[in-house]
Amino acid sequence: MIYKDILKQQQPILYQVLLQSFKKQKIPHAFLLVGKNARQPAHFIAKSLVCENNVLACDTCNECRRIDEHKYGDFIYCNGQEETIKKPQIEYIQDQFSKSALEGKAKIYLMENIENSTIEAMNSLLKMLEEPTAGVYAIFTCQNLNRVLPTIQSRCQVIQLLPASQKTLREELKKKILLKMI
Template identity: 40%
Template sequence: MNKTELQSLQPVVYQTLHNALKNDSLSHCYLFVGPTGTSKFETAVLLAQSLICPETEDGWACQQCIQCIRIEENNYADYILIDGSKESIKGERIMNLQYQFAQTALEKAGRKIFIINSCENMTLKAANSLLKFIEEPSANLTGIFITTSLDNVLPTIASRCQVINFKPLSKEVYFRKARDSGLDELNAHIVSQLVNSPAEIVSLKENETYQSALYHFIEFMFEYLKSPENGVIYLQEYGFREAIKENERRKDRDTFGYFLDIADIFVNDYFSGHQPDDESWSSLLKTAADKNFDFTSFLQTISETRDALNRSANIGLLTDQMLYKMMGGTS
């Protein structure tokens, strides 16, 4: 995350921090609030870098000097990162932070910075201990708390922070980023509906189970629209049968999950009138419409199958049940 990306993705956040950095009017504590995938953590790291970077430009870190790199690598003596997304934050961890920051700053910049990610996962003991610490902060200390929900943060902590709200990224932003990453229009369109953060675009782009699901869905629909029997035969022969090995079962489950997600996007494209610049996808939508394909019932079947997927490990059986409903079955 650099300042240009931040300005593009979160313009209000950018301007708020830019003014504070430029005018040297930073709060001693910030609380970054917003949904998953809104670059809260990346922005916190950028702010930390900007506070210690010797080569700042218009207040922002260069992100290339050794000090910025050390922050990025979590290897800076006066910088502490506590990640509550992996486990609860206990009182002992906060006491260690307080002890370390009670000492003289070790780095030349003289600033001490801490980031607490998923701060809502602090135990009450940890939160109360930290509260005493931030009530009377030293002049060279900056704390950054990160959460997905303000309601889950202890009010006495939130009240001592400047709250900065991060807005959810639009699907259009994800689509542009997917296209910039090299995806064709159809994949960019589908991926943008599935991800919750820019980082997920790359991982999904390279995900074999996603690619397999997209291929199988398109082939299945072409066959099904020729005749429902053809669609049944296709999935029974090439689709999701119950695997013997555990790793194959997990892979089939993931692929089937993506298959349902893609089916959902297909139906939504029909109802919204959206047609990506892709011949096979557009052809499927047109053929389905011409043949009076029952999109409403299909959407219901997708929803019911997804619910069943959360409860059942037998992908072969779920596939058969889905096909049965598509063929007009009632149970």
Template identity: 30%
Template sequence: MSQLILDNYNHEVANKLVQAANQKTLSHAYLFEAIQHNQALKTALFLGAYMFCEEKEKPCQKCSQCQRVLNHNHPDIFVIQNDKQTIGVDEIRELKSELSKTPIEGKQRLFIIDRAQKLTQSAENALLNILEEPMSEVVMVMIAPNSKQLLPTILSRLQMVQFDQRLAQSNWADRLSLVQASDKELLLALQNVGVEFDQLAEFNQLESFFHEVKELIKQIISKDKGAYIHFQTVVKPMIATSSMQDVFLKSLMIIATQKLEQQEVHALSLVSSLIEVSHRRRFNVNFDSLVDYLFSQTIFAPYQGRA
């Protein structure tokens, strides 16, 4: 069998990780914020090869330890990686079970959560419990294109490693050149409130999503009880991840604020409810509970907005 060679990893990041490892200052948990996903994953594997390499010049990429890392079958490396739309709480429970095991061939273990932006909110909450009790023999690497796609409480327990931020602006420019004129204002507003391009890239049909959000706003402001059904049957299937839900809530706030500036009836009540939703989300309130609260304060309760 021919030997695998690790290429296309980020040399600058890899060198910093090696330096930290040599000084015994590796963090217990990292976030690799990278638009170029494959490069970030290969950099995480580089770290694994360095941790387990048998030779003096690490990683040699030739010894049995390095080759098992590159072949994704090293017993002390655990990777969460799937082709599903989300990473759920079951995967995090499996990770927690693996954490209870001692290293098999080395002194440390490496855990990688690939495409961490796919974590559901329940999965993030389960992961938070793990991160709150770091283990000295464990290094965890999470990979996502944008740190804002994860809960702030998760981010506070990770050391950020940024890869390729210069690509972000060009991606935004490309997206703006493709959307309808009516959506450009919303796109720019989302960028201004911290939404990154790769959050939008999760949507298979972004323009359809924008259309449905605008329709939902119209229904809420007109107190159409069909808005709740519209959300459950049409909008909710479009926003399966925590990151996509974040885009949804920010889109609602942007459009509702525009309606308020236009002095539309009942817009003030909607904006006030969304402010409270944003506040509760920072405290990890379940997304479904946030939506129920929003509708209870708008559709299913008397408005206190402008007449």
């Protein structure tokens, strides 16, 4: 099963928002996905912005694979779970995206666990969001929306992700148990 079908089944609200936005070519410059399992949907949005085959990501074309591997030239990824997101990382994004596009399509920055940013980083990020540049897209994830500045939230398409179903949780648990046995 391709991820688009899984997303349609497990996150129907997100799927419909994306499908309508991309079909009408009225894509928000910033998305904020709120929930525990936001990594895959966030990458799906990034792939959809550059996919060469479909309205939404096909997961098989060269661009989709390069986003998954973090090897797309105009894609910057930060993970706030691994380390606090700081102002120099935001300044790096600003600097890189002030230059010409390497790929010729969208410039995308994906920041997971944005709530784990310093106040200085959030304020710098807010400046970028207040004056969006055409062709530059932000994708943020967070688990605790209360820790994200309201002014950042107001400049994003905020989508609450549905919690995983019991069936999905069981399947994930089985995979983890099998991996530990290997």
